[in-house]
Amino acid sequence: MSSSEYAPVVDALRARVQAGLSMDEAIVVLQAQGVPIVPSMKAVIDLFGVSLDEAKQRVAGHPAWAGVRKASEPLHDALELLADAMKGQPFRKPHLYRVAVTALFPLLGLEPIAEDWSGMDAVLPLLERMRQDGAVVMVKWDGERKAPGDAPPYTVLASVPGRPELFFRADLPVLEEALARVLVEYAVKVWNP
Known part of the structure; x- marks a missing residue:
């Protein structure tokens, strides 16, 4: 998935985040939509205003990414x-x-x-x-x-x-x-x- 393909996914999430979508829920949506793990971290930073370290911990540590994490060990x-x-x-x-x-x-x-x-x-x-x-x-x-x-x-x-x-x-x-x-x-x- 290219950056031009996941940008609309992130833009669509922005309204949902403003309406109360949690960070954990957003991470699940990003993963389900096929946004790769690093762009998902970037999206979490953009959508929730967290630091890079927190975004890495939250995204990479989320159960939605457990399979990818295990495969890359x-x-x-x-x-x-x-x-x-x-x-x-x-x-x-x-x-x-x-x-x-x-x-x-x-x-x-x-x-x-x-x-x-x-x-x-x-x-x-x-x-x-x-x-x-x-x-x-x-x-x-x-x-x-x-x-x-x-x-x-x-x-x-x-x-x-x-x-x-x-x-x-x-x-x-x-x-x-x-x-x-x-x-x-x-x-x-x-x-x-």
Whole structure:
């Protein structure tokens, strides 16, 4: 829905607000009419004269937006993980590396990929960008690692020759998790999205 499409919805609400429509009721109407969450916040500011912080809390916290809020939690968490990494803080939710890779694509101006990406093909644009940076990337499938106590079968290594601080390694039981770990750690140190 474009701004020209939701402007009439907001204008129609203005009279209803003046007639006593509550903020909660207006939020429900905005959501039901298909006004996106951010423009809904703007409308609440305009219609009720509240601050941006209050509008964000009231709209995003409203039960009408619970589904959207729930669906966006993994991406929000992934962006939080990236932000923590850029500040040098430890990863609080390491299971989100794969979602963080998904978040990297638009941050780097690349076509987005699905959150449930699998295999190397999905992340080739990131691997190619690493190659263009001069990085060397190796992926190892180790069929000999089968016994209990062996290292996991997938190893992903990335390094930048002449830059010993830019060495990344992940040995994990799932290829996508190993790729994601190295990609995110590389992105944070080199690309700083």
